[in-house]
Amino acid sequence: MSKTEEIRKGLVGVVADSTAISKVNPDTNSLLYRGYPVQDLADKKSFEEVALLLWAGELPTQDQLDDFIKLERANRALDPAVKAAIDLLPKDAHPMDVARTAVSVIGARHDDAENSDPSVELRKAKELFAAFPAVVAYDQRRRRGMDVIEPRDDLDYSQNFLWMTFGEEPAEEVVDAFRVSMVLYAEHSFNASTFTARVITSTESDLHSAVTGAIGALKGNLHGGANEAVMYTFNEIGIDENESRESAAERAKAWMEAALAEKRKIMGFGHRVYKSGDSRVPSMKAALDRMIDYYGRHEILGLYDGLENAMTEAKNILPNLDYPAGPTYHLMGFDTEMFTPIFIASRITGWTAHIIEQRADNALIRPLSAYHGPDQREI
């Protein structure tokens, strides 16, 4: 067999290493975090508990959770130097670029940036988890010409995230839908951004460099950028708050048929691993339904159903997590460009768990390539 025949373009079907962090089973559409079904975690656990589960391998005891909550609340405020770095960027810079820059600055300013002792790595992961929401919240606000809102340590992670973004105490229903999205986005084995983080870690680079690189990988439309892109589809179809659900569904169906006839790729549909449904969609769709009821925006459900039904009928390609997550964040009031940075806030847990796991049993990740350029020649 020649080298060319051995190529697995896109590494499709390649098992690159083993992990104890999560298990994706496309045959049963299931996703386990450290053995627990993600749907159960989304139903029953706080995001803080899920973060500790991903890092430590077990759900925390009450004392462990209390200690983490204390650390998280103590590290929430936006570092003035990070704010200054963000302020150097244009207000209309893409929030993923702002996020990538902010994490890089946070890393460069960390006293223990180069220390890869596992306990130090875990502390850095927890501090970054705590510090990142203020980056998203501030960027959202500065885009709207508003100043920083200080965190409140009487609020949990999700409540405080929404508080720092919007400056209002969020309703319980909204906090819960946000928490569900955080739990569902947290981890998904060797997806492109996690694999990027592992590649960077495998060179013995530092944790913040690995997260910064992962953010770059997450930005693209084929990965995390799809939650933002889903909303552009909704906007292209047109959102009219006064439209009936049925009429919105019909327009969405017609849009999808025309888009597929033009061979367009529809964001929020399809998945490299799941071919008969993304395990995370039912929990996220239920959270979206609750938001649609809460905000009384049934035309959004019409658009959602119209697109999904037309796609199923035409190609039987099913929604991925980004499809219900995008309109959920829209209803909460986030700017569309902020959706993928919210994904980062969640995925910092999975990325850093993988960074720690990679470091514990490291081998430099360095595949081969088959050459198809000119044969050796004279200058």
Ligand code: ACO
């Ligand atoms: N819209 C239209 N057609 C699609 C879509 C889609 N969203 N997804 C797959 N297809 C079609 C392809 O055109 C291809 O058709 P063909 O065989 O006639 O050429 C076939 O289905 C197989 O598609 P691939 O792109 O080869 O499948 P792959 O496994 O490589 O891609 C991917 C998976 C990249 C996610 C793809 O489905 C896609 O681009 N989806 C849209 C982007 C998206 O939503 N990404 C989010 C991923 S989930 C996450 O990050 C949380």
